Amino acid sequence: MQYDKAITAQVIIYAELLAPVGGIETFIYNLCCALHKEYDITVIYKNGDDKQVERLQGVVMTLQLGNELEASCDLLIMNSLFDKPPVQITAKKTLQLIHSCKLRDFYVIPEGRDEYIAVSQTAKDSYDDEIAAAAGVLHNIGNNKKPRKLLKLLSATRLTEEKGADRIKALAKALNDEHIPFIWLVFTANAFNGTPKGIVVMQPDLEIKPYIAAADYLVQLSDNESYCYSIVEAFSLGTPVITTPISVADEIGVEDGVNGYVVPFDMQGIDVKKIYEQIPTGFTYKSEDKEILKRWRQIIGKPTHKPTYKPAEKLHVEATQDYLDNALGKVVVAGERHYMSIPRANKLLSMGLVKLIEN
Known part of the structure; x- marks a missing residue:
């Protein structure tokens, strides 16, 4: 990486490693979010997860350490106990944070910093040296930004071509491309190769109504269905559906935009933002079960004797x-x-x- 000029900042936050997941990474991001409009902050790292780096770059200047880098600051914040301040960074003051408890003998608080702060009293008390004794305590900052709604989807289906396995992947891709957070439970006995982000394959379960009731949508993307129990069960629980234009859709009461959305077989041009932001609610569903049972009693005729079977002990x-x-x-x-x-x-x-x- 080439730098046009020396970097100057009031605060530089350094981490040799920005891992894909971690408490230090969360702290750095939250602190930058809270203070970036007040202070000139730069994050410098040696090795970093691409997503962590991209997220930070959306808030503050985030640079990878290189031999050609020259940087100066009023305050250098060191995070890991195992990192050494890079020679490329000149700081008027260096603050060492103590993010970890002393789990092993080689966990040693480095000397030579101007100030030490532990992220909890527990972390501070786990060390028995003079540096820890003199360290301050300041809990990690949170992030009060309201999270986006998680879209909850559910399917119970065979993962075959006619049942829409490829369409499931296509819809998941469309949601991911729009950065819509979702979790999609797929109850199936089939393997799902190349499972997209957001999809969780579940073992078959004979009682999935609690999952359907909790979902934002029941998703059925088949080539066709003769009846489609899952859609009818969803309607009976007040859950809208996302379905392809299967022949039986009108017969079982699917109304596009009223109790769900009908998406094309080729999965092109789907308005996933509308699906995410405008979830149908308050629709009515009239069960046909009473009429259906009445018809079955007519088919079978009058009972001739009392049932004798009892479920096995x-x-x-x-x-x-x-x-x-x-x-x-x-x-x-x-x-x-x-x-x-x-x-x-x-x-x-x-x-x-x-x-x-x-x-």
Whole structure:
């Protein structure tokens, strides 16, 4: 990197490393956000995550350290205990922050700084030297900027071509391209290669209504559907939908802009900002269940005898060793307890994987 002239600033914040995630990185960003309109601040780093650097550059001058850099400041803020002040930076005063507790013997507060401040009393008290004893305490600054709304999407579908796997990726890309924060739970038994940012693949679940009710949209991007249970369930819970123009859409009550949005099959020209900012609410849905049940009773006829089946009693068992339980979809560890049907419990008992717990 070439510099046209020597850098001068009232405050220089130095970090040898700007990691993708970290408390020091959060502190630097929050402090810059809070003070950049009052003070001339420059952040200098040696190695940095591109996203962290880009975020800081949106607030203050942020430069990568190089041999050709010349910088001077009134106050140099050092963050990591392991960083040394670069020879390229001249400061009237150097402040060392103590961001970490003394976790290992090699965690040593460096000498030679003009002032020391620990970010908590806990951090200060974890060191037993004279420097720490004389250090001040100042908690890290927060960021009171109101966060953007998180868009919550949900799908329960096979990830196949006809069910719109590629369209899911296309919509996720459109949302990411517009920097819209979202989380999209996709309940599926299929692998999802190249999962886009924002999508979380979930194991199939027979009871997803709580997730649908909490979502901003139920998303169904199929080539076609004969009925589409998921859309009907969403409407019954007051959740709008994002769907392709499947043939049954009109029949089950989809109204573009009223109880959701209809997006084209080619996924071109989708107004994702409108989807994000104008979520349909307050729409009405009239369930057909009473009429449907009435019709089924007519089809079956009058009951001829009382039902005799009762759900099977469950047994309480405890794992005697670690084993992979396909029904639960996880590794059950020794000592873990579960209730299960008698046939399934008997099978595991015969294999010696569980023992019966007397209630």
